[in-house]
Amino acid sequence: MKIQKTVAWFGAVALVVGLTVSVVHAGPIGYTDRATFEAAISGSTTESFEGETAGTVVGTVGDITFTPTGSLPGAGIDLTVNTGSTTTTGVNYLGTSDAGIFQGSGDGFDMTFASDIEAIGLNFITQDALFDGDLSLTVGGTTVDLVATIIDTLADGSDVYFLGLTDDMTAFSTVSISAIDCGGCFLFNVDDITTVAASAPIPEPTTMLLFGSGLLGLVGYRRYTTHK
DSSP states (O other): HHHHHHHHHHHHHHHHHHHHHHHOOOEEEEEHHHHHHHHHOOOOEESSSSTTTTTOOOOOEEEEEEEEEEEEEETTOOOOEEEEOSSSSSSSSEEEETTOOOTBEEEEEEEEEEEEEEEEEEEEEEEEOOOOTTTEEEEEEEEEEOOOOOOOOTTTTTEEEEEEEEEOOOOEEEEEEEBSSSSSEEEEEEEEEEEEOOOOOOOOHHHHHHHHHHHOOOOOHHHHHHOO
């Protein structure tokens, strides 16, 4: 009877350990609202391009290296820092050498970070109507598509949208931004790229469960040998 009680106790506590690990570590989570994203992170830094000279071609800014993708390289279009009213912080924003803006023509860019991060979020600013899926953020095998919900409207009438992702299980160093190709049906720029540096590696759930089970096994064995 005592052996049965010990085994039952061990199984129940091991189940609790497994459930706790599953709840605490969520893996990649996508966001389309900046306030919700910011409530989920801490220790962030934001690149608003205010330390750059307007009109310069963007290569590396701070810890981020930018690479144009999609239709931009073939057209000889560079990423550039621009200035104007279509910005959410200061006066500068990320655009292109093509009249300062990105287009819904397959335009996009990659960001490579000098050190691993575990969260990324950025604003998209436009005076055009956007639809679900017009813009996408991709990290590894996870893609977050735009939900056409405006999070802010600027003084000049420009609307602000947001895409973000957090991953408390796997750090990453490369992020891809892309726009659908609708023949240039919308124009946009980017501002306030917020990141969170990766914390110490988090053990996989199976590792944590095995570790916890091992400790519980020792406790169970002690109880058994004490009372047999």
